Amino acid sequence: MRLEEIKQNIKKQLANSYEPVELNSLLPLFIEHITGWNQVQQVIHQNEEMLPEWEKAFQEGILQLAQGKPIQYIIGKSWFLGNDYFVNESVLIPRPETEELVEWVSEYAQIINKPLHIADIGTGSxxxxxxxxxxxxxxxVTGIDISEDALKVAKKNATALTANVEWVQQDILMSASLPANYDIIVSNPPYIPLREKATMQDQVTLHEPDIALFVTNEDPLIFYKMIARLGKQALNKNGQLFFEIHYDQGPALLKLLDEMNYHAELRQDMFGKDRMIRASLKK
Ligand SMILES: C[S@@+](CC[C@H](N)C(=O)[O-])C[C@H]1O[C@@H](n2cnc3c(N)ncnc32)[C@H](O)[C@@H]1O
Known part of the structure; x- marks a missing residue:
């Protein structure tokens, strides 16, 4: 079968599972994963016959996509702030809103203009x-996670991108202290109340790790509360917390942080949703 025919086949077989826009964006990634051809080469080779092993790989991949497996887990990578990160089902697929959080931390750090100690709690990939x-x-920089499998992924990414990060396996909800003191503690912790699981896409709930996503309905801010508590000992003078948050947790988290003696500032993402908080201890 020629590449062009395979493409039409994929579109037909996945028409009920994906919007056309989604299909058009995942198709070149899927084809590149199997053939090794980038988008330009895919145009050049559109009339070329596929190798039998490629046809087999396409059929297997189509089945996985039809079952809702995210393309990032099929191709084993996801794009984040200009780099490819290896991902598997032990880690959350990095999201665009998290890129905005990193940009905010980086802008802040550049204003401070001194070498900073930074911890990332719930580091995942x-x-x-x-x-x-x-x-x-x-x-x-130190990356902390409860999951040994997630830390394996994080280490692999650090090696591939030649980043110098220290990795620590630690359950943050059972910790009396952090490994060291920091100028910045950043976290995108689990924050989705379990009750929302039923309304979420299967693509997320069946494939991304529950431990990365969900918190109890009774105490959805538990990670923020714990990190803010640990921050009281572990933040250096003028130290800052940076959090990614659920879009409807902004006011509740501002109130919690105020009660815990932090000044906090809420920020919206590019879609105008409350998505990030920066907080520092009141003087
Ligand atoms: C929302 S994911 C964030 C992953 C990554 N930082 C990102 O932004 O894509 C939350 C992470 O917190 C980790 N986690 C869950 N419970 C934890 C705990 N009790 N202590 C430390 N890490 C935890 C999960 O393993 C997961 O990697």
Whole structure:
């Protein structure tokens, strides 16, 4: 079968599972994963016959896509702030709103203009820790996660991107302290109340790790509360917390942080949704 025919086949077989726009954006990634051809080469080779092993790989991949497996897990990579990160089902697929959080931290760090100690709590693929370490070469960065499998992914990414990050396996909800003191503690922790699981896409709930996504309905701000508590000992003078948040948690989290003696500032993402918070201890 020729590449062009394979493309038409994929579009037909996945028409019920994906919007046309989504299909058009995942198709070149899927084809590149199997053939090794970039988008330009895919045009040049559109009339070329596929190798039998490629046809087999296409059929297997189509089945996985039809079952809702995210393309990032199929091709084993995701794009974050200009770099490819290896991902598998042990880690959350990095999201665009998290890129905005990293940009905010980096802008802040550049204004401070001194070598900073930074901790990333719930590091997952390591995308926040590694991106900050690449953007701020003078910073000392530590990535913390409860999951050994996630830390394996983070280490692999750090090696591939030659980022110098220290990795620590730690359960932040069971910790009396952090590994060191920091100028910045950044976190995109689990924050989706479990009750929302039923309304979320299967693509997310069946494939991304529950441990990365969900918190109890009763205490959805538990990670922020714990990190703010740990921050009281672990933040250096003028130290800052930076959090990614659920779009409807802004006011509740501002109130919680105020009660815990922090000044906090809320920021919206590019879609105008409350998505990030910066906080520092009141003087
Ligand atoms: C929302 S994901 C964020 C992953 C990555 N930082 C990102 O932004 O793409 C949350 C991460 O917190 C980790 N995590 C969950 N519970 C934890 C705990 N009790 N202590 C430390 N890390 C935890 C999960 O393994 C997961 O990697």
């Amino acid at each position: 390591g995308c926040i820790a590694i991106a900050l370490s690449l953007l701020l070469p003078d910073a000392t």
